[in-house]
Amino acid sequence: MRLLLTGCNGQVGFELQRSLAPLAEVIAVDRSDCDLADASALRALIQALKPDGIINPAAYTAVDKAESDAALAKKINVDAPRIMGEEASKSGAFVFHYSTDYVFEGVGEQFYKEADETNPQNVYGQTKMDGEQALLTACAQSLIIRTSWVVGAHGGNFAKTMLKLASERETLSVVADQFGAPTSAALLADVTAQLVGRIKHQGDKKFPYGLYHVVAAGVTNWHEYARFVIEEAIKAGRPMKVSPEMVKSITTSDYPVPAKRPANSRLDTTLFQNTFELCLPHWKDGVSHVLQQIL
Ligand SMILES: NC(=O)C1=CN([C@@H]2O[C@H](COP(=O)(O)OP(=O)(O)OC[C@H]3O[C@@H](n4cnc5c(N)ncnc54)[C@H](OP(=O)(O)O)[C@@H]3O)[C@@H](O)[C@H]2O)C=CC1
Numbered sequence: 247m248r249l250l251l252t253g254c255n256g257q258v259g260f261e262l263q264r265s266l267a268p269l270a271e272v273i274a275v276d277r278s279d280c281d282l283a284d285a286s287a288l289r290a291l292i293q294a295l296k297p298d299g300i301i302n303p304a305a306y307t308a309v310d311k312a313e314s315d316a317a318l319a320k321k322i323n324v325d326a327p328r329i330m331g332e333e334a335s336k337s338g339a340f341v342f343h344y345s346t347d348y349v350f351e352g353v354g355e356q357f358y359k360e361a362d363e364t365n366p367q368n369v370y371g372q373t374k375m376d377g378e379q380a381l382l383t384a385c386a387q388s389l390i391i392r393t394s395w396v397v398g399a400h401g402g403n404f405a406k407t408m409l410k411l412a413s414e415r416e417t418l419s420v421v422a423d424q425f426g427a428p429t430s431a432a433l434l435a436d437v438t439a440q441l442v443g444r445i446k447h448q449g450d451k452k453f454p455y456g457l458y459h460v461v462a463a464g465v466t467n468w469h470e471y472a473r474f475v476i477e478e479a480i481k482a483g484r485p486m487k488v489s490p491e492m493v494k495s496i497t498t499s500d501y502p503v504p505a506k507r508p509a510n511s512r513l514d515t516t517l518f519q520n521t522f523e524l525c526l527p528h529w530k531d532g533v534s535h536v537l538q539q540i541l
Pocket residue numbers: 253254255256257258259276277278280281282283302303304305306307322343344345346347374393394395396397401402431
């Protein structure tokens with residue numbers, strides 16, 4: 247099996263290089279190999295490589311920057327997955343793609359199911375929602391993993407930002423009214439490899455393609471998450487100026503940023519767990535593992 251892997255230096259892409267290696271010949275590309283904003287270069291790459299599958303963790307993920315850079319975010323988050331789907335359909339290949347909790351409005355306290363109405367509140371979320379639709383329309387053999395709050399040892403994320411700020415500053419304030427589940431890049435990569443393995447060994451004719459929520463178990467908020475990260479760092483002997491108790495709990499309105507974030511990012515993973523008979527670990531397990539690697 248030959249796979250084209252995009253975004254190989256991102257959080258999820260980096261872990262996918264590890265998890266997919268035993269299964270397939272993986273042609274891993276980053277921005278220097280193919281700029282996903284260049285539609286014809288992307289088509290040419292897929293046509294030249296003729297992969298059996300395309301795994302696309304590459305995305306425009308700078309949530310605030312996207313507010314003033316919508317055209318580029320659209321090219322990468324909407325047009326690129328559509329092109330991948332179109333090219334894959336022509337050759338009978340499959341596409342794995344990743345999306346976000348930010349497709350939802352995020353009101354209430356319910357766990358969102360896959361079929362629930364989307365209503366993104368920012369440009370990034372809008373482009374990711376449009377990208378889901380574009381890919382599902384273009385390619386019947388596509389699988390989309392909707393996830394949240396990704397954390398990995400390789401690449402940038404909230405946990406790393408907290409480690410940096412808590413070691414440099416005297417005070418730290420973090421919002422406590424946005425709820426979700428930190429999900430490790432390694433978990434997403436391992437889940438992806440499990441599913442690709444099933445396609446490889448059982449064939450893809452009966453494979454249940456579609457859109458699934460995949461997040462770690464449990465729910466937290468950014469404030470509690472920040473405190474957990476700092477607590478683990480102190481346990482590992484890392485000097486921190488801000489202790490967990492010192493992290494101030496604030497509300498969304500106390501932390502003005504260009505892009506509005508959803509208050510409720512709880513995703514229901516029942517469909518994924520029942521369809522694939524796989525269990526998802528608690529978010530603290532994944533975050534602890536990432537922190538062990540970083541620290
Ligand atoms: N991060 C998160 O918290 C969440 C992420 N997701 C989704 O999961 C997926 C993986 O996210 P994650 O690994 O965290 O993302 P990262 O931001 O860590 O990585 C994204 C990758 O995409 C690449 N990329 C961006 N623009 C281009 C371009 N024009 N051409 C080629 N490559 C490009 C980046 O390359 P470069 O390094 O050169 O910029 C980077 O390697 C994405 O689809 C994202 O939307 C979903 C929920 C939460």
